[in-house]
Amino acid sequence: MAEGRIIKALSGFYYVKTDEGIYACKGRGVFRKRKITPLVGDFVSFDINNEVEGYITEVKQRKNELIRPPIANIDQAVIVNAATMPSFSSLLLDRFLILIEAKHIKPIIFINKMDKATKEEMNMMQRYKEDYEQIGYHVELLSAKDTIDYDDIKQYLPNKVTVFAGQSGVGKSSILNALQPSLILKTASISKSLGRGKHTTRHVELVEVNSGLVADTPGFSNLDLTEIKLEQLGACFPEIREIQHHCKFRGCLHSKEPHCAVKEAVEDGRIRSYRYEHYVSFLEEIQTRKPRY
Numbered sequence: 219m220a221e222g223r224i225i226k227a228l229s230g231f232y233y234v235k236t237d238e239g240i241y242a243c244k245g246r247g248v249f250r251k252r253k254i255t256p257l258v259g260d261f262v263s264f265d266i267n268n269e270v271e272g273y274i275t276e277v278k279q280r281k282n283e284l285i286r287p288p289i290a291n292i293d294q295a296v297i298v299n300a301a302t303m304p305s306f307s308s309l310l311l312d313r314f315l316i317l318i319e320a321k322h323i324k325p326i327i328f329i330n331k332m333d334k335a336t337k338e339e340m341n342m343m344q345r346y347k348e349d350y351e352q353i354g355y356h357v358e359l360l361s362a363k364d365t366i367d368y369d370d371i372k373q374y375l376p377n378k379v380t381v382f383a384g385q386s387g388v389g390k391s392s393i394l395n396a397l398q399p400s401l402i403l404k405t406a407s408i409s410k411s412l413g414r415g416k417h418t419t420r421h422v423e424l425v426e427v428n429s430g431l432v433a434d435t436p437g438f439s440n441l442d443l444t445e446i447k448l449e450q451l452g453a454c455f456p457e458i459r460e461i462q463h464h465c466k467f468r469g470c471l472h473s474k475e476p477h478c479a480v481k482e483a484v485e486d487g488r489i490r491s492y493r494y495e496h497y498v499s500f501l502e503e504i505q506t507r508k509p510r511y
């Protein structure tokens with residue numbers, strides 16, 4: 219028996235990485251009975267058949283999992299934004315942040331396309347960087363076109379599983395390709411060797427980049443807040459999480475309640491008002507969502 223981590227799932231095989239190498243494994247029927255589908259990112263035990271093949275016998279407990287892309291045990295998510303084209307939206311950034319926080323994944327904020335930013339946009343991004351750093355996030359201003367920044371970016375990757383997220387056009391693929399030029403080539407050649415078109419099989423793969431593993435498919439493409447509970451929302455904002463236990467009422471939602479520590483902090487400037495406004499709009503979105511039958 220051996221242990222390892224699934225780094226790729228393709229055509230019924232799970233590719234399990236161990237210190238000795240990569241084994242192409244099948245899942246046993248036992249998973250179907252227990253309704254467990256092994257996911258990329260899972261830690262597993264498997265029986266070795268030969269030097270390159272095996273059978274998965276056990277999937278270890280997950281710390282988290284995503285549905286799109288299907289991947290488990292994610293350590294951190296890099297939210298890629300653009301300073302411009304498409305223009306920066308702190309509301310959209312905050313939406314990504316709470317979705318990631320709700321999954322107990324550590325967010326990191328990248329603001330890309332700084333080479334395209336006007337002086338005014340640069341100053342604005344610098345202010346946002348300070349705001350988000352103030353509440354505990356790492357923020358990098360960068361340009362995928364400018365390789366000088368890559369050392370700053372690569373420092374985040376060692377020994378972690380990282381998923382990139384962000385709206386389309388912000389530069390996720392450009393950054394991933396710059397970090398690992400073989401990435402796209404590799405996935406394309408795998409599809410080719412199986413005699414399939416590039417897009418017929420949707421699969422996710424963890425690719426080794428700078429001693430870490432990076433998902434080759436962006437995550438958090440579904441931005442609805444369906445899975446977030448009302449009472450959970452405050453905890454998805456670090457600056458609210460930190461002080462909400464001072465609110466007079468237990469279960470305070472920081473909207474209409476009196477003696478609310480969060481609203482006081484907004485009034486005296488300890489909490490940025492735009493962050494609070496985003497909190498309120500997400501709260502309303504969750505409150506008014508239609509019940510699902």
Ligand code: GDP
Nearest residue numbers: 330331334361362363386387388389390391392
């Ligand atoms: P994705 O949809 O997030 O994967 O974005 P892409 O990586 O496909 O980038 C979208 C477009 O923006 C492409 O035309 C890129 O060449 C361009 N782009 C990406 N990063 C930068 C950057 O830092 N500076 C500039 N000027 N263009 C960029």
Ligand code: ZN
Nearest residue numbers: 465470472478
């Ligand atoms: Zn409150």
